Amino acid sequence: MSQDDLQRSGFKERTRIDEARERLLERVASHDRTERVPLASADGRTLATRVTAPKPVPGYDRAAMDGYAVRAEDTFGASDRSPNLLREGEDVGPETAVRVHTGSELPEGADAVVMIEQVERVGEELEVGDGVAEGENVGPVGEDVAEGQTLYEPGHRVRPSDLGLLKSVGLTEVEVSERPTVAVIPTGEELVQSDPEPGEVIETNGLTASRLADRWGGRPTYRDVVTDDREALRAAIQRDLTKDLIVTTGGSSVGERDLIPEVVDEIGEVLVHGVALKPGHPVALGVVEETPVLMLPGYPVACIVNAVQFLRPALKRAGGMPCEDHPTTEATLERKIRSEPGVRTFARVKVDRGGNETTALPTRVSGSGVLSSVALADGWVVVSEDREGIAEGETVAVEDWEWSA
Amino acid sequence: MSQDDLQRSGFKERTRIDEARERLLERVASHDRTERVPLASADGRTLATRVTAPKPVPGYDRAAMDGYAVRAEDTFGASDRSPNLLREGEDVGPETAVRVHTGSELPEGADAVVMIEQVERVGEELEVGDGVAEGENVGPVGEDVAEGQTLYEPGHRVRPSDLGLLKSVGLTEVEVSERPTVAVIPTGEELVQSDPEPGEVIETNGLTASRLADRWGGRPTYRDVVTDDREALRAAIQRDLTKDLIVTTGGSSVGERDLIPEVVDEIGEVLVHGVALKPGHPVALGVVEETPVLMLPGYPVACIVNAVQFLRPALKRAGGMPCEDHPTTEATLERKIRSEPGVRTFARVKVDRGGNETTALPTRVSGSGVLSSVALADGWVVVSEDREGIAEGETVAVEDWEWSA
Structure with missing residues (x-):
């Protein structure tokens, strides 16, 4: 039994990811600042x-070619064998042309430009070897x-x-x-910022979630670690109700130390608890006094998957920003991916562009706690709920979720 | 005859784009700072x-499950029907188990964890209903x-x-x-920063090239406009020889006001002048005292196409950064694209994801001066040198060049 399987046993039901996202986004207002x-x-x-x-x-009629600005009518009927004769002057007038360069203003009185190649200078005279229509070689205003x-x-x-x-x-x-504001609150009594003793773990989810929020156009505030204590958690959430969004990491499951959904339920409303995605089903989504609270799981990979699925669209909605699809790379799957029907699965892969074809090799998939499985991957393959795994050799689309803004 | 055709007539030959890029990159050193x-x-x-x-x-052996830390041997032979009996204690010892949570340090003396589901507490005793092997449910160091x-x-x-x-x-x-440094020097006597009089044009290429350089990981210095004057251009280039790269915009063709390639030739070396790409063939690439100088054409679209083709890889090389492919979107071409064999063509398109299929509609293609044709597009379709256009209805890859870092 994997960690995911075990924890799942505590959830009565798991909401489908699209429905969970919809319930969340219904409660995210565009801030309008x-x-x-x-x-x-x-x-x-x-x-x-x-x-x-x-x-x-342009703000004025301009020459679209190097040549001579003219009144078009003065060139009518001209040909190489029977050129029209004009003279060069300071101003354009009857049979008088003005030298112009590409982009320069068309002189008053001119309505066309004869290209330099069509004009031969003979003494004081200009032999125009081709007729131009009104507006020819002129870039008009606008x-x-x-x-x-x-x-x-x-x-x-x-x-x-x-x-x-x-x-x-x-x-x-x-x-x-304005960039939407988001408080990122890492929680967990085992978390420290550096030099962990046995039993302690270095805080990473808050840092990663903050940088992701920044990339996605948000303005994150990366808070200190809050321990697993109802009072402390409540105070931490209440302090940040002025933000457009609140994100917590850790303590979002159904164990005895998973207090955040309960705290949010006391002071607000839990919209979703437990989503049919893997890794990362123990996520909760709620609202406190109109501020959406995204309770992301503490396992690093689970935290990241949920941040991409829920924090990104919520930030985009809050900031009135477009939420574009991730860029994808087509690749041939080098080893089968397992998944469970009804659960959307995010399988981390390494992409190899070296050979004749681009290939995708799933990274270690056991345990959503293995941060290196996402940090050392190039993206993930999404297995939809209606599939049971993907076979080796199939063509897959690898989502480069980490480089999309 | 289009502007492109006209100007091309001044070039004896046009270098193929891949060769031009190679000649440039041979002269771009990684700065190593x-x-x-x-x-x-x-x-x-x-x-x-x-x-x-x-x-x-982890830095210590840790419990991978909620349960009891034990000596595995004390659980051997246990089953639901015939559980082994242990007691709970402060330390793990013979037949003594310690309660642990997922992630907590494995107590000294323990070598396995029995999941909480497999243990029934009966008064003071723990009934263990399943045997665990050494290391089971333990996350070892590393x-x-x-x-x-x-x-x-x-x-x-x-x-x-x-x-x-x-x-x-x-x-x-x-x-x-370190982020590679790049001086961006807009040139042209017609350029002003605001409020253009007739015959004047607002400077845009330098701004766009600077922001592109920034996105691509460079540290741009956006210089004031330099007029079309040999002395002024020489001084401007010499001032920025301390940068990793110099970019000029405008004045790179072969007309009488196109002085920059000549200036670079006097004080350095011109590697390439004229490239077989469209729009934007009047580009020049050179080196002055080991500083690469990229002379981009003044027509806005031509400037942008060349920035992507030459500035981006040069910056990446200078800064030791990977130069990844642009993300692409597959789309059905809604109208044919014309191109000339031997010339790599960049056709700007609008992408429409609305219907049953994603479609790409070429934007106005007349003239490389039409800034709106790129700014109002979603990307471009690259037509390779060995093709003569792309037919309506073909599947094309639209490069979203502007969102790649």
Whole structure:
């Protein structure tokens, strides 16, 4: 009997993962706080409002080619064998052309540009060997972006190329959603920050969950360890009810030292306790005074799996941020993965791109406590509830969950 | 004739992209500077040295189950129908068991744990209903990580789960490669930072390239605009020869105002000028006093395509960082993409996940100057040199180049 099997025996039922997530997200409000940030600080942030172009780009008619700005009518009928004759001047006028470079403003009176290759200079005269239509080789006002054009909808996550576009329309700052705040509270009387004595364990879940929250766009506060004591746990949760979310790690199962679900039940509401996922079914989800409380299990791998399944979408929802799928890598499974029907299973794998084909080898799977099985893996394969394992040789999609923002 | 076609006419030959990248990377040295950072600041950084575990995890034999620590021999032959009788004590000894919880230290003298379910307490006595072997339900020292075990090789990019593992073995900081430094110098007499008059253009390439360099692990310095003047350009490049890399934007083609390749040729060496890629063939790559100088074209899309193709791998090489493939999304092409054999083409697309299948629709492709065609796209489809376009309905891989680190 594995640790998972044993602990599961304490749960009357386990909620399906999608339903558990839905129950949680129903109780996560978008915080609606916004701030204005300069463009250089906006990379990766989420736009809070629709952005339209206050100015067109380009802001003036411009030459799209090196050549001569002309009145198109003065070139009509021109050909190599019978060129039209123009002269070069300071201003464009009847039969008078002005030299222009790509991107320079189209001089007043011009309505087209003849490419430099089509013009031969003969003494004072310009022989134009081809006719151009009105507007030819001209980039009109607003060619790239029209004034008032919608560029981005609220919820768009800003990328470096967006910054260029935003700056080009004359914007210097944008209104973005504030990063949602999240308190990360590690719990467990056995936890220490360093130099463990026998029986003690170094705290790692809070650190990992904090860094994940940061990557996912949250603003984490990594709290000190709280021991397994009802009073202390209650006080710790109550202190952080001003945050958008609270995450606890450890003490979320049904043993005698698993006090957090009970504490949350006393001062709030437990929405879900026990989820049909592996590793990590002893997770609990609740709400205290409208602040969602995610009670993640203390086994490191179980904690991480649950953080990805519940903390990430909750943070995204709280901050009005898009929750995109993880990037995946297709690979051939090198060894079968076992799983139990009705339980969504996350099997950690090492990916090897070395050979003729990309392969995925499951890492040690015994025990959800083995931190190295996730930290030394490249991602995981998700086995859905309706399957009973995946056979060796099948093509699988490895989720690179740790690099997605 | 498009802008690309016109400018190309000035290039005698265009180097294939892979060869151009190779010539550049041969001249990019790994800087070898390292720094020690605390774990909480190490996320996303690249390890400079091999990391081994200074301590085993766990650091002591521990109970893997809730139950009773025993001498295994005292349980031999036990069964439900004929349980062995033990007593509970403070220390484990002959026929004396000690109550333990999952994760607690195995008491001296014990070599196994009997699960709580297998023990019935009858008055002072414990009825053990099943025999356990030596080591059963015990997590031995080093079960998760052995002392001295190699955890990571140099060049590994640190993820949140790695931080947990590193902390669990007693490390508080790690040695990482310094972020490579890169000067980003926008050039062009038409460029202004704001409020453009007719004929002026707002600088965007330098901003975008800086933020990309930052995302890719570099430490960018975004310089003021330098005008198209040999002296000024030379001084600007010479000032930044202390950086690991120099990037210029604009002025990299073969027109009369394209001075940077000539300047680099005077004070250093031009390795490549003109590459068989679209959009963005007028790129130049050079070296001045061992500092690579990447001369990116001034058209925004051309600048971005070249930054991804050349700046990203150069930064990774300079900083000893892994250069991973971009994540891709499979999609059905909604409209054909044209390309020219012998030229690698980057076609910007919008991805639509809404319908039954994921589709990719090419955005406006006319002109490499149209910033909105990349900023409003979701990625690009790469058409290799040996193909002549991609037909509507084909399955393509959309590179989400902007979200990869």
